[in-house]
Amino acid sequence: MxxxxxxxxxxxxxxxxxxxxxxxxxxxxxxxxxxxxxxxxxxxxxxxxxxxxxxxxxxxxxxxxxxxxxxxxxxxxxxxxxAKSPIAKHDTWAEAAPVGHMLNRFTEAVIDNIRHTLGQIDPASFDAACVLAGDAQRHLYIVGGRITHTLAEYLFLHMQVIRPNLTHVQSTSNSWPHYLLNAGEGDVFIIFDVRRYENNTLKLAEMAHARGAKIILFTDQWRSPVHQLAEHSFSNRIVVPSAWDSAATTMLLVETMIASVQNLHWERTKERMEELEDMFDQTRLFRKFT
The missing domain is CATH 1.10.10.10 (Winged helix-like DNA-binding domain superfamily/Winged helix DNA-binding domain)
Structure with missing residues (x-):
């Protein structure tokens, strides 16, 4: 196949x-x-x-x-x-590697992934997930895995500006059960889990679900087992001419979610941005050219 x-x-x-x-x-x-x-x-x-x-x-x-x-x-x-390992995936690709420069081959694969992914996403479900993610009355937990923690960190950093009341859960750490102590009915977990799906992530999702939390899942085309617990699940195409899977399509959805939640709560976001910029000025974090 x-x-x-x-x-x-x-x-x-x-x-x-x-x-x-x-x-x-x-x-x-x-x-x-x-x-x-x-x-x-x-x-x-x-x-x-x-x-x-x-x-x-x-x-x-x-x-x-x-x-x-x-x-x-x-x-x-x-x-x-x-279940393919990175080495096995590379060998499979190399057997039928198409002609052309890697820049073109890789880009074509990513565009194809995006096209297939967006063709299968229900806009109403995506909008509903963004409403959940932006509801500051619900505590938001963002969870990534061994590789996808970079996506989780990226989403968390932006959500910190947009809304209060959120936590970045280090799912690969033995301390992650501590985060569940405060999780309760109606809270939201945004979870990233792609092949080879991680046991820690599934266990965390099961425990969060048992406590009444709602789960938004970003996964791959084969779907993490967490999808059975998810309120909203978004399957992303991830296959590219590489030993590693691509995060490009998932990042597209993450950035779209950030933009959507920002627009839903623009007045609040604007106030928080202005306050943050004032803090940056006080700490002189960034250089000023005027």
Whole structure:
């Protein structure tokens, strides 16, 4: 399976409106525990979803597969793609490396990622996530992982200017359970989690969810297991001609969220910016040329 084509989850989401009631019930059952839900036998999947075996066969064909074996084979390819190490990803790319300079190849891949990602995002869900992120009555916690902590820090730095009442959670530290002591009903966790998904991040999300917090997830095209707990989940295309995955599309969404929350609360943001600039002047942090 090429990593740039639609995943089975993508196909299901695109076809939801065209499915019968039983097929939709089956589709939602698959997505609920995706991708593990499709790894068993056809009859087991039908039983878990409480639908008939012919319903499974029909829906698989509607997704574009000749039969259940082909459906499962692609699902296993997705699982293998999820677990790829940086070295394995580089080797896979190098086998079919296209011609052209890296600048062009990389840019084309990023543009393709952006196009596919934006084509699948529900604007209403994104707007609702921005409303949650900007609500200063709710404590906002921002969480990143081993690599994505850079995205979390970037979002946190800007949100500090836009709103009060927020915390940057160091999810890779043994101290992160301390942050949960103050988390409660209605608080918001913005979590970044991409392949190879981190156990600490999932456990933190589970505990935050159990305390009544709402979760906004930025993940990849295969989706972190945290998506099952998320109020809003945004899947980003991340594959580029590199040993590492790309954060470009995720950064685009992060900066869009910053701009959106800033606009929702511009008067408050403006006052905080002015106060911050006064502090910068007092500390002489930046050089003045006038």
């Amino acid at each position: 090429s990593e740039n084509i639609l995943t089975i989850s993508d196909r299901i989401q695109h076809k939801l409106d065209d499915l019968t009631r039983a097929e939709r019930q089956l589709a939602l059952s698959i997505l609920e525990n995706y991708p593990a839900s499709g790894l068993g036998t056809l009859s087991a999947l039908a039983k878990d979803a409480d639908v008939s075996v012919p319903t499974v066969a029909r829906m698989v064909q509607k997704l574009g597969y000749k039969g259940y074996p082909e459906f499962q084979a692609e699902l296993r390819e997705e699982l293998r793609a999820k």
